[in-house]
Amino acid sequence: MRILCTNDDGYLSPGIRVLAEAAHAIGSVDVVAPDRERSASSNSLTLHRPLRKRRVPDGATIVDGTPTDCVILAVMDSADRLPDLCVSGINHGPNLGEDVLYSGTVAAAMEATILGVPSVAFSYVGQGIEEVEGWQGVVSNLLRQIVAQGIPEHELLNVNLPACPPSELRGLRVTNLGRRRYSDAITRSQDPSGREYYWIGGGYPHFNGGPDADFRAVQEGYVSVTPMHLDLTSYPRLDDVRRWDLQP
Numbered sequence: 001m002r003i004l005c006t007n008d009d010g011y012l013s014p015g016i017r018v019l020a021e022a023a024h025a026i027g028s029v030d031v032v033a034p035d036r037e038r039s040a041s042s043n044s045l046t047l048h049r050p051l052r053k054r055r056v057p058d059g060a061t062i063v064d065g066t067p068t069d070c071v072i073l074a075v076m077d078s079a080d081r082l083p084d085l086c087v088s089g090i091n092h093g094p095n096l097g098e099d100v101l102y103s104g105t106v107a108a109a110m111e112a113t114i115l116g117v118p119s120v121a122f123s124y125v126g127q128g129i130e131e132v133e134g135w136q137g138v139v140s141n142l143l144r145q146i147v148a149q150g151i152p153e154h155e156l157l158n159v160n161l162p163a164c165p166p167s168e169l170r171g172l173r174v175t176n177l178g179r180r181r182y183s184d185a186i187t188r189s190q191d192p193s194g195r196e197y198y199w200i201g202g203g204y205p206h207f208n209g210g211p212d213a214d215f216r217a218v219q220e221g222y223v224s225v226t227p228m229h230l231d232l233t234s235y236p237r238l239d240d241v242r243r244w245d246l247q248p
Contacts, residue, residue: 001027001147004074004083004112007091008038008067008104011060015090015132019122022139023087026147030083031060032074034067034104039093040201041066041104043111067108075115085147086112089122090139092129094160096215097180097207100228109156113230118151125218126163134166138223142172158226162218170221177226178209178216 003023007016011033023029032053046065053063053073063070067088075082091105100106109119122139124132142159151157158177162169187199207215217224 001084002078002081003027003029004071004078004086004117005029005031006033006067006070006074006086006088006108008034008041008088008108009092009129010034010036010038011056011062013092014129015092015122015124018132018136019087019090019139022136023085023143025140026143027084030074030078032070033060033062034070035062035064038066038104039091040102041068041107042102043068043107045069045072067104068111071108071111071115075112075117082115083112083117085143086117086119087122087143088112088119089124089159090132090135090161091121091123092132093123093127094125094215094218095121095123095158096125096160096218096224097178097209097213099180100158100177106156106158106228109158110230113154113156116153119156120146120151120159121156122159122161124161124163126161131163131165132161135161138166138169142223142225154230156228156230158214158224158228160214160218160224160226162221162223164221168221169223172223172225173212173217175212175214175217175224175226176209177228178207178213180215181206 005020020029051065088105088108095103106121109121112119214224
């Protein structure tokens, strides 16, 4: 198998190294990743300046763009044969609920899916990214099983690893996306010259959702695996909206 490995934390992140090593167990791996932190970049593209890429001594290709840029360039370079799988991560921090709409990690997997490559996004819920080192075996085992089952066209998998040692893992749950809201996520202050500024980020997440929500699984020590679809159409609502008889 040919496996594309990328992320949004940058090519120096411990998470991408662990993910690449885990993927090596099932195939050859090409690492194409941003040259720096690109968290919360979502599906953004670099359109107003040229992109540059270069190969570093360990064989990885680094790009001065977003995770989506990385996937596009990697697929373009392998036009003779698409990668058999794209793995993105392992992200430092969770991608649960609405996080998937902002995450560069999930966006990279989405872009690969759009381009016809089956894809899986991995995130580690714990705070210490160095703790991800012990998860290589679990991730390898999951990838083997996922590849054996196959991922349907236009779908991807979002995987979150719980904040516990792998030895304390309670199992795996197939989940749906929960709902996430942040409190105190915007800081307002003044810079040294007295000018007001705002800083978006941080805050305290509040989750809610049913018994199969992704956040419940990781809170209880399970790996969360959420199947996701690119089609955002609300099919149950189509007939209802048609009955509105909207006019241009």
